[in-house]
Amino acid sequence: MDKYSFLEKIFIYSCIFVFLTFILLPFVEMFYASLRPLDHLFRSPYQFYSDDLSFWAYREMWNTVPMLGRYIFNSFFLASCVSIITLLFVIPAAYSYARFNFPFKNSSLYILLAINMFSGAVLLIPLYKVLRTFGLLNSYEAMIVPGVAFLIPTSIWLLKSYFEKIPIDLEEAAFVDGASRVQILRHIIAPLSTPGLVVVGIYAFIGAYAQQFLFAITFNQKKEYMPIPSGLYEFIGYQSVKWNEMMAASLVGIAPTITMSIFSNLLKSFSYLCKVSWVIWI
Amino acid sequence: MKIKGKLRSYNSQTYLAYALIAPAAIYILLIVAWPVVETIRLSFTNSSLAGEDYVGFENYEKMLSSKKFNKIVTRTFVWMFFSVSLKLFVGLIGAVLLNASLRGRSIFRVLIMPPWVVPIAIGMLGWLWLYNGYFGIIAGVGMRTGILDGPFGFLAYKQSAFISTIIADVWVGTPMVTVFFLAAMQGVPRDLYEAAYCDGASRWDRFYKITLPQITPVIITMSILSAIWTFNSFEIIWILTEGGPRGATTTLIIDTYKQALGNYKFGRGAARAVVVMILLTLFAGFYLALLARINKKISHG
Numbered sequence: 001m002d003k004y005s006f007l008e009k010i011f012i013y014s015c016i017f018v019f020l021t022f023i024l025l026p027f028v029e030m031f032y033a034s035l036r037p038l039d040h041l042f043r044s045p046y047q048f049y050s051d052d053l054s055f056w057a058y059r060e061m062w063n064t065v066p067m068l069g070r071y072i073f074n075s076f077f078l079a080s081c082v083s084i085i086t087l088l089f090v091i092p093a094a095y096s097y098a099r100f101n102f103p104f105k106n107s108s109l110y111i112l113l114a115i116n117m118f119s120g121a122v123l124l125i126p127l128y129k130v131l132r133t134f135g136l137l138n139s140y141e142a143m144i145v146p147g148v149a150f151l152i153p154t155s156i157w158l159l160k161s162y163f164e165k166i167p168i169d170l171e172e173a174a175f176v177d178g179a180s181r182v183q184i185l186r187h188i189i190a191p192l193s194t195p196g197l198v199v200v201g202i203y204a205f206i207g208a209y210a211q212q213f214l215f216a217i218t219f220n221q222k223k224e225y226m227p228i229p230s231g232l233y234e235f236i237g238y239q240s241v242k243w244n245e246m247m248a249a250s251l252v253g254i255a256p257t258i259t260m261s262i263f264s265n266l267l268k269s270f271s272y273l274c275k276v277s278w279v280i281w282i
Numbered sequence: 283m284k285i286k287g288k289l290r291s292y293n294s295q296t297y298l299a300y301a302l303i304a305p306a307a308i309y310i311l312l313i314v315a316w317p318v319v320e321t322i323r324l325s326f327t328n329s330s331l332a333g334e335d336y337v338g339f340e341n342y343e344k345m346l347s348s349k350k351f352n353k354i355v356t357r358t359f360v361w362m363f364f365s366v367s368l369k370l371f372v373g374l375i376g377a378v379l380l381n382a383s384l385r386g387r388s389i390f391r392v393l394i395m396p397p398w399v400v401p402i403a404i405g406m407l408g409w410l411w412l413y414n415g416y417f418g419i420i421a422g423v424g425m426r427t428g429i430l431d432g433p434f435g436f437l438a439y440k441q442s443a444f445i446s447t448i449i450a451d452v453w454v455g456t457p458m459v460t461v462f463f464l465a466a467m468q469g470v471p472r473d474l475y476e477a478a479y480c481d482g483a484s485r486w487d488r489f490y491k492i493t494l495p496q497i498t499p500v501i502i503t504m505s506i507l508s509a510i511w512t513f514n515s516f517e518i519i520w521i522l523t524e525g526g527p528r529g530a531t532t533t534l535i536i537d538t539y540k541q542a543l544g545n546y547k548f549g550r551g552a553a554r555a556v557v558v559m560i561l562l563t564l565f566a567g568f569y570l571a572l573l574a575r576i577n578k579k580i581s582h583g
Contacts, residue, residue, distance in 0.1 A: 004382070004384070009384065012379060012382050012384060013384070015375075015379050016379045016380070016390055019372075019375070019376050019379055019394075020390065020393055020394065022372075022453065022456075023393070023394050023396070023397060023453070023456065023457065024393065024396065025412070025419075026397075026405060026408035026409055026412055026453070027396055027408065029408065029411065029412055029419055030407075030408040030411065033411060041417055042416075042417055043417065046417060046418065046419055046421065046422020046423070046425070046426070047422075048422075088305075089305050089306040089309055090306060092302035092303070092305065092306075093302060093303045093305070093306040093307070095302060096298075096299045096300075096302035096303050097303070099299075100295070100296070100298070100299035101299075102296045102299040102300065103296070108303075108307075110570055112310075113570070114566045114570065115310065115314055117510045117514075117562055117565065117566045117569075118314065118318075118514075118559070118562060119514035119516065119535075121514060121516045121535050121538065121539060122321070122514075122535075122538070122555050122558050122559055122562070123313075123314065123317040123318065123321065123555075124539065124542065124543060125317075125321055125324060125542045125543075125548050125551050125552050125555060126316070126317035126320035126321055126324065127313070127317055128542075128543065128548075129320075129324075129329075129548065130317075145313065146313060148309070148313075149309060149310060149313035149314050150314075152306055152309065152310060153310075156306065206399055209401060210399075210400070210401040210402060211401075212401065212403075213401065213402070213403035213517050214516060214517060218543055228404070229401050229403035229404055230403070232404070232407060233403065233407070233521060236407060236410060236521075243411055243414075243417075246407065246411075247407075247408070247411065250404045250407050250408065253401070253404050254400045254401065254404050257399050257400055257401070258396065258399070258400070
């Protein structure tokens, strides 16, 4: 095959540069703004250069947004609860889809796909009324319960394809040798499916972390339960926004998902996710 | 014989299969299916915080006869059309670029992930700052280069707000489209390219005559899927403009939300939600039919 000439290489690299600028500009600018003193930010026209960059905003933001620590904790807590509960529902269902044949198997799988297409926003009205009748508005539950429902369908599909990769012969052999279902589950399925569970868990956590905003602004008015996106959104509405601190706090808020994608070998998980979801969607 | 019989009992216990699925199924019935039914019922009432009465088709009549609503529907589809086609276009270019066998491409592939992984709401806080008319970098570059002759609030004027929300939506959706196109491109058999190369096909010919036709199924599915997601998109517009200025970015979803939870007119909101659900069902049906067709084609070789 033909190799790229030097000029072609330069051309492609510069196109990639433009593309990545579009993708990363908001993050770069958020980071840059968070380092600059406020009076440098409030200069019009825009100043490209500041000489006294510092991490001062990262210290000051805890005073400006007094409950920031609480918001961060809430975000973490909500996402963890949602992903754990999702897994509890999804593991048996995915195993069943992977291993058994039963009436309505395929149609119910397609219905799951279709549920994916309904966003929470459509169903907010009855959910709001129900949560109000049960007195669950303004609580953690109000944000956890709907969150789980919208993560179940994709998680079932993902985990099902993972279970399908475990050869059924292993289970059958153990069964013939007299192992009970519980023993099979504990000694064969559980160890072999751990990587898959981790992948789906990460997927659920990131998904839960990302979807908090809508449920939080609709079902929760109490500051002490707010996750970080809705907590910060409140501050943006104020008269004088301290943008450098807001940007610093936002970056701290996205740090968990970013670190997760870097450190917990999400690269591998992601390529796996993409492959699997590709199979699902094609 | 004995083993076979034993195995059959292992693999065909329908009741166990259903029992394992039951918790998830019941949960979804309660939190998704029941609200759908309830929304339809509410759309025939004048439900509010005060209580509710059956009003028949009044909500629908009022909604369909109002000029504002018709405008909102048109606007939603225009918004969706531009956003989806831009996503596909930018995503395709991105995938072609990242598919080139150059040094560093594995890093580039990681670098495009953030908008997809990060909570949309927080990404939008960043865009709010970028779009700031006085101090934002976009207005700043515009003023420095002389394109703008003064501060310009991108989210303050009808047309520019409309375009700005589309761009932000494209930013959120592009990484996913790129990744899927990239995966599809890498699934194209290498020998096709080698054969074409031996026959003297140029790079453009190879892209146009091999890559594009080979990834067409993915392009079609991605366009429907991103149409659905764009249609559902709430946070982007809500954080950037809350549907303003003067309704210029109010899409169906935003309107539903405002009616139902801004004014607590659940009945009216529910009628809009039903319209949204009907449209979504159409999209979903279209998508599933297409999936079935593609699957058939694949299984037939």
